[in-house]
Amino acid sequence: MKNTSEMLPGTLDMLVLKAVSLAPLHGYGVLLRIRDISGGALDIPQGSLYPALYRLEHQQLIASEWGQSDNNRRAKFYSITPAGRKRLRQETAGWNQMANAIAAALSARPEEV
Amino acid sequence: MLRFLRSLLGLPSNRADFEDRMSEEMRFHIDSFIEDLVRSGLSPQEASRRARIEFGHIDSIKQDCRQARGLQLLDELSRNLRQSARLLSKTPAFTLTAILPLAFCLGANLAIFALLDGVLLRPLPFPDPGRLVLLYKTYPNAGVLRDGASPANLYERRGRIAAFSHIAISHPDAAIVGEPGATVREDILLVSTDFFSTLGVQPIFGRAFQEDEMTYETDRVAILTHDYWTRHFHSDPAAVGRQIRMDGQSRTIVGILPPGFTYLSSKAVIYTPYASAPNERGPAQRHSGRGGELIARLHPSTTIEAAQSQIDAFDASVAHEYAHAAMMAAAGYRTKIVNLHADHVASIRPTLLLLQTGVFFLLLIGSVNLVNLLLVRASARNKELAVRLALGAGRWHIVGEVITETAMLTSLGGLLSLFIAAGAIPLLAALGTEHLPFAHRITFDYHLASIAMLASVLTGFFAGVPVAWLSLRGSVGAALQGETRGGTAGHAAQRLRHGFMVAQIALAFVLLSAAGLLRLSLERVGALSLGFPSDHLLSGHISLPWPAYPQPQMRLTFTENLLTTIANQPGVHAAGIVSNLPLSGNNTQSGVNVVSRPLKPGELPRVPFAYSVGGSYFDAVRVPLLEGRLLDAADSRRPDRVCVVDEIFARHYWPSGGAIGERIFLGPVLKKDTDAFTIVGVVGRVKQTSLSETTSQGSVYLPYGHRADNNFYIVARTAHAPDTLNATLARIVRQIDPDLPINDVRSMETRITESLTSRRAPTLLAAVFAAASLLLASFGTYGVLSYAVSRRRREIGVRVALGAPPNAIRMQFLVLGLRLLLGGTCLGTAGAWAAGLAMQKLLYDLPPLYWPNLAAAASVMLVATLAACLIPSHRAARVSPIAALSG
Secondary structure (H helix, E strand, O other): OEOHHHOOOOHHHHHHHHHHHHOOEEHHHHHHHHHHHOOOOEOOOHHHHHHHHHHHHHOOOEEEEEEEOOOOOEEEEEEEOHHHHHHHHHHHHHHHHHHHHHHHHHOOOHHHO | OHHHHHHHHOOOOOHHHHHHHHHHHHHHHHHHHHHHHHHOOOOHHHHHHHHHHHHOOHHHHHHHHHHHOOOHHHHHHHHHHHHHHHHHHHOHHHHHHHHHHHHHHHHHHHHHHHHHHHHHHOOOOOOOHHHEEEEEEEEHHHOEEEEOEOHHHHHHHOOOOOOEEEEEEEEEEEEEEOOOOOOEEEEEEEEOOOHHHHHOOOOOEEOOOOHHHOOOOOOOEEEEOHHHHHHHHOOOHHHOOOEEEEOOEEEEEEEEOOOOOOOOOOOOOEEEEOOOOHHHOOHHHOOOOOOEEEEEEEOOOOOHHHHHHHHHHHHHHHHHHOOOHHHHHHOOOEEEEEEHHHHHOOOOHHHHHHHHHHHHHHHHHHHHHHHHHHHHHHHHOHHHHHHHHHOOOOHHHHHHHHHHHHHHHHHHHHHHHHHHHHHHHHHHHHHOHHHOOOHHHOOOOHHHHHHHHHHHHHHHHHHHHHHHHHHHHHOOOHHHOOOOOOOHHHHHHHHHHHHHHHHHHHHHHHHHHHHHHHHHHHHHHHOOOOOOOOOOEEEEEEEOOOOOOOOHHHHHHHHHHHHHHHHOOOOEEEEEEEOOOOOOOOOOEOOEEEOOEOOOOOOOOEOOEEEEEEEOHHHHHOOOEEEEOOOOHHHHOOOOOEEEEEHHHHHHHOOOOOOOOOEEEEOOOOOOHHHOEEEEEEEOOOOOOOOOOOOOOOEEEEEHHHOOOOEEEEEEEEOOOHHHHHHHHHHHHHHHOOOOOOEEEEEHHHHHHHHOHHHHHHHHHHHHHHHHHHHHHHHHHHHHHHHHHHHOHHHHHHHHHOOOOHHHHHHHHHHHHHHHHHHHHHHHHHHHHHHHHHOHHHOOOOOOOOHHHHHHHHHHHHHHHHHHHHHHHHHHHOOOHHHHHHO
16 A cells, blocks of 8 residues: 655645546545545545645646435535646646556666667 | 735635645545555554554645645745844834834835826826937027927928827917906917827817818817816817807817827917918918927937938938028027927926935935844844744844834835825925926826835845844854854944945935035025016916907907006006016017128028017016117107117127117028117126026017007006005906916016025925934934943943043043944935035035035034933943942
8 A cells, every 4th residue: 555655746736636637526535536536556645635726726637526426415516617727638648658667667678778 | 914925826825725635635535544554454553653654744745735735935024023022012102113113214215206206207198208308409509509399390300200100299379268257377388180099099089180171271170178068068079160269269079089188288278270371381481480389290200310310311401592591590490390299398307306305315325224223132132033043043034023013113104105105295396396397187096005015125125134133243153152242243333334324424414414415505596686676576478269369450459458457556666568478488589680780691680589568568677778779668669670779788789888779680691781779778688597597598678569569467566565556457457458368477576586496396305304303313323322322331430430520421422422423424425416416406605515504514413412412421421330330
């Protein structure tokens, strides 16, 4: 199980955006969704999720609305905004580029240098 | 205001709501987590414990969320504001002492800024006003710097200068309006067809003038201002098409102007066509000034420079069409293009800028005063700050706190200053600002109030910086080391306070010496003479309407009847008429040729002031006769053409005398011999344009009968106070012509007083600013010294206990005060010199550094400083050693 302290900076925002881009979610749901889609590999410390959500909302990358949860309670649901979707695309592209670069770097063999 | 800021930054507007929802959201999270944990088999207690641990410290998470949402800065600001308000209301005496002088300084600044804004800064009320330009002719080598435009200047150029999209001419005039017996003289403006379209304005009803209305035979039309239409036609749109009687003739109203329309500072209420005859529109009339003002609108794609080179090229290409082109070239003839707004306010600009600078100095002094007050208080709070710093208070937090407090103080001052300015602006009008260009725009409004508030917050910010600096620097532990009085921390504060004190004295010194220079200058100009005794002299303006008085003979007869009646009034010694009365603003000049001195090639004719005089003008005014004889009433009827010249004109041509009997022509070129005037007398010089007029090309006086202008002034020498005859004068004029009003009836002394308004008003204001700055500087010196004494009470007590004489202690503080004074005066002298240089244009016959003035300013400063030092140093000398040491 990985902790955010070992995650690269900025990846938490990216993961939150990805999670809410699939469907509107409340905070706890975001946490579960990230765990699900990462196959249980990424477990975010619960406390750090909310500042991230508030920051993204302040930047108008996500929007929030109060609604009904599965267990019939009032909950705040987050959904992605067009600006958030755009940002997610940029971040994903950037991330893939970097991941490829790192993978290439790490797979380098002595004879290629 | 906070709510406004929040909405501006996109922050949640209801803070309590925000907190509730945040708590609810987190509670939901924890509860859901607990449910999941219970479902996975944990006991409810264990699940609850685990959930809380994994979620983390809820309060710090909330704090992170608030920060993420951008709320933290606002929280701090509102906390600082509350704290400052509490502190200030706890010490009302301090708060008032800080606010009141500042409010005065800000209010004075605001009032002067209202002038600056209304006159200089606010653009003209026309679309795209920056493209409006003024054209004037100049003949610098002939001594005529600026000449009015003639119809030829308009018609020759219209459509032929690519840089202009529109060009138009205007000429201020007056007309006698109304039915016989109930006529009123109104200001009117004669304008050409494109005048309104040049300005970008259209009549709201009716139409503008048309080309076929621009001749003397067809110009019987008029356009009314909105205000005149409202007052006299009750805003009836059907007024268009009706008749209005002007100068005894009917004109058809063809248009109504939009509300609020005024052309620059013109008071015209009716606009009529600027008519001209075909022969006035050609090259022959190019250089005759009919006193018109030529304006144009630049094409959007061009500049004044481009337009200037086009007009220069155009003038050069048509120069040969004028018969005396070489003479014009020698005179340096050129058409200048200038920005319309800038030109209109050019004469008042230096005065306004000087006043604004002066009053800004006053604000600086006021701010320094405030800073010194705050520094004194900050020193007293050093210990408290040191403790807070030691306990981990952030430095920026303390800086924020200090600046919030000063800004709050200055904002309160700013609020108060709004009332002061609102009261001061009408006072300024009494000082003569109502005669300024755009006087109607000098008002106190929302725009001005917001500038004031912005300025007061900025002042607070700048005043807060040194205080914050000292608070941090002074508190770095030194204050905690026990001895707070006279500790090292205090030295920095003391140096800073003394530095500010010196600056304050220097600024006050500059203001004092500047006010002194203006006053001296006013006195010197006021002591000058026009060239004749100005007391007991009454004058009034008459404009004979052309339609009623077409022939010179009719005008002569009218004036003779008028003058005979006036001269027969009891209390009138002598009465006459003159075409351009000194100081009336009507300064006609005319080129003159002397028969015995034909112009050499390239030589320019003199351009003296030309007067037509009738009746006993010279007896009434009492211009000294130097040679020959004066003109009298009979000269107007005699066939031989005679004239009188002044000493300047005579001396130029005949330095060793002998002007009598010489013959001169009016106009730049020689005419028929029978047109010549024979000089029969030489009189003393009379100043025409102002008391401080220095250069003159001389004067020529002709009998009214030979040059019967339809505009003239009646002048009467009276036995008693001249104003007692005002009503009599008007009655006599109406007796002779019931349609004819007399205007601008004033004594010569009043004219002189009014001509000095542009010098007196700034002098008075500068004196007020200087007095206020002196008061503030003394107040500041007193404060700084008082504080120095109280801070060193213990030291003084020890010295007294050891036998120091009270006089030595008194001297010590007096010397401190005098040292500050000396520093300030030295610095101030440099400032006074700079101010004197900047003011040269406004001063009459005074150098930038005038030592007697500086000495006077220095002695005033000395007295004020000594007075301010006296109480604190006396208090120091009376410190009781026992009280000081035990206290």
